[in-house]
Amino acid sequence: MIAFDYIRPADETAALHAATERPGARFIAGGTNLLDLMKLGIERPRYLVDIGALDLREVTETSEGGLRIGALVTNAALAAHPLVRQRYPVLSQAILAGASGQLRNKATTGGNLLQRTRCYFFYDPASPCNKREPGAGCSAIGGFNRIMAILGTSAHCIASHPSDMAVAMRALDARVETRLPDGQTSSRTLEALYRLPGETPHVDHRLAPGELITAVVLPPPPAGRQSYRKVRDRASYAFALVSVAAVVSMREGRITEATLAFGGVGTMPWRNRKAEALLIGQAPSAALFERCADAVLAEATGHGGNDFKIPLLRRTLVASLAKLTGGEP
Amino acid sequence: MSWIEADSGAALTLSVNGMRHDLKLDARVTLLDALREHLQLTGTKKGCDHGQCGACTVLVNGRRINSCLSLAVMHQADEITTIEGLGTAENLHPLQAAFVAKDGFQCGYCTSGQICSAIGMLGEWREGWPSHLGDRADAAPAIDAAEIRERMSGNLCRCAAYPRIVEAIEHYATHEGADA
Numbered sequence: 001m002i003a004f005d006y007i008r009p010a011d012e013t014a015a016l017h018a019a020t021e022r023p024g025a026r027f028i029a030g031g032t033n034l035l036d037l038m039k040l041g042i043e044r045p046r047y048l049v050d051i052g053a054l055d056l057r058e059v060t061e062t063s064e065g066g067l068r069i070g071a072l073v074t075n076a077a078l079a080a081h082p083l084v085r086q087r088y089p090v091l092s093q094a095i096l097a098g099a100s101g102q103l104r105n106k107a108t109t110g111g112n113l114l115q116r117t118r119c120y121f122f123y124d125p126a127s128p129c130n131k132r133e134p135g136a137g138c139s140a141i142g143g144f145n146r147i148m149a150i151l152g153t154s155a156h157c158i159a160s161h162p163s164d165m166a167v168a169m170r171a172l173d174a175r176v177e178t179r180l181p182d183g184q185t186s187s188r189t190l191e192a193l194y195r196l197p198g199e200t201p202h203v204d205h206r207l208a209p210g211e212l213i214t215a216v217v218l219p220p221p222p223a224g225r226q227s228y229r230k231v232r233d234r235a236s237y238a239f240a241l242v243s244v245a246a247v248v249s250m251r252e253g254r255i256t257e258a259t260l261a262f263g264g265v266g267t268m269p270w271r272n273r274k275a276e277a278l279l280i281g282q283a284p285s286a287a288l289f290e291r292c293a294d295a296v297l298a299e300a301t302g303h304g305g306n307d308f309k310i311p312l313l314r315r316t317l318v319a320s321l322a323k324l325t326g327g328e329p
Numbered sequence: 330m331s332w333i334e335a336d337s338g339a340a341l342t343l344s345v346n347g348m349r350h351d352l353k354l355d356a357r358v359t360l361l362d363a364l365r366e367h368l369q370l371t372g373t374k375k376g377c378d379h380g381q382c383g384a385c386t387v388l389v390n391g392r393r394i395n396s397c398l399s400l401a402v403m404h405q406a407d408e409i410t411t412i413e414g415l416g417t418a419e420n421l422h423p424l425q426a427a428f429v430a431k432d433g434f435q436c437g438y439c440t441s442g443q444i445c446s447a448i449g450m451l452g453e454w455r456e457g458w459p460s461h462l463g464d465r466a467d468a469a470p471a472i473d474a475a476e477i478r479e480r481m482s483g484n485l486c487r488c489a490a491y492p493r494i495v496e497a498i499e500h501y502a503t504h505e506g507a508d509a
């Protein structure tokens with residue numbers, strides 16, 4: 001770990017000021033990903049602004065009937081929050097399907113969104129990796145790539161996004177609120193927070209330097225049933241090979257609303273509105289679910305070691321839809 | 330509030346097992362290294378140093394965390410409890426006694442992390458926190474082996490003493506949990 005200057009400001013204004021005072025400064029909250037990467041020399045911040053003392057730990061109801069989740073609410077607290085369990089079970093389930101009890105107690109809402117890929121080569125400074133070192137090449141393309149993405153990839157990077165929480169938030173149409181160094185605030189969807197790797201895979205997101213995530217806002221709870229289904233290499237404490245967050249509502253035997261988001265398969269938490277639209281107005285059936293999976297997978301590309309994710313995503317999606325539209329509560 | 334410069338080191342106070350300690354540390358020192366190398370509290374173990382094994386688990390304000398993935402300088406406002414604060418050789422914590430009685434270890438390297446994690450985990454269970462297995466903690470009378478396995482998945486045991494670790498925690502939770 002390289003040496004860094006450290007500060008723990010007492011409030012947002014001081015934190016934003018600190019981050020502009022020393023350009024290149026990084027915010028640190030739970031630290032469960034950033035510190036890990038600093039130990040390996042993969043992240044090398046010279047200035048750390050510890051935001052742990054900021055007043056961003058509340059979950060409150062919004063006037064629209066949604067929830068505002070402070071950026072420092074821990075993953076554990078969010079998953080256990082009564083209103084999240086009651087109204088947004090897909091979010092609670094997604095968080096509890098990830099990491100360990102210890103990590104969830106430390107990891108925060110904002111930090112979880114910005115965690116970096118778990119690609120083996122990104123973590124191994126001895127291997128070329130365009131995300132770690134622009135222009136170095138990608139060791140996963142043509143190499144061992146079992147856990148890599150099949151959607152949103154480029155010729156330069158096929159690393160998958162590791163978050164479970166963000167997948168549920170994408171299905172729930174969450175918005176990310178930030179504050180900029182000049183005090184302005186902004187609000188964006190998760191789609192607008194992240195970026196695809198393209199030719200610059202080292203840039204994961206669209207936040208400006210010194211821009212601080214302050215909250216995630218959930219719209220009023222969607223009608224219908226919700227579920228998070230995750231397939232992984234062991235029963236607990238493993239990243240997703242494939243996951244499906246689904247919210248489906250039915251009336252008189254027909255699907256009236258459906259949102260679907262996918263984890264483990266995309267270079268960002270994935271969503272496909274065309275595939276969702278196919279379901280609307282239809283009666284649930286195996287053929288319908290297969291057509292929906294066809295649409296999700298239309299642009300999927302395997303790289304050899306991860307080809308299995310294509311049928312696995314199909315089956316996981318079909319199983320989720322069958323369960324959510326089936327008879328049992 | 331001002332910057333601690335990289336080359337100057339941080340003067341800080343840590344509250345560990347009810348005692349306050351003044352330290353002067355490089356800001357890079359993790360909570361784990363502060364405990365082991367600077368306070369000589371070597372009961373907390375370093376396994377992976379990357380948040381993957383749970384050997385370094387301690388309680389911070391009653392919540393279990395991986396002390397290897399946190400900087401000491403971030404914990405000045407916190408109350409830290411390590412295995413040394415739970416029990417001593419002469420006066421074992423009842424969960425330590427359960428690990429001895431049930432043979433919940435072989436080499437013992439993961440044990441302090443297992444015990445600190447289990448104490449935190451049972452607190453979470455009593456507060457009704459859900460797990461990947463569902464929303465059972467509110468309704469269920471006592472924790473069962475399946476819940477213990479799921480909730481303790483962040484603690485690895487290279488000796489694979491898992492069956493006895495689960496037994497020890499289950500025994501403690503059903504017999505002694507009330508006065509924990």
Ligand code: FES
Nearest residue numbers: 376377378383397
């Ligand atoms: S030493 Fe901290 S989790 Fe392994």
Ligand code: FES
Nearest residue numbers: 435437486487488
């Ligand atoms: S008893 Fe040896 S690692 Fe668990």
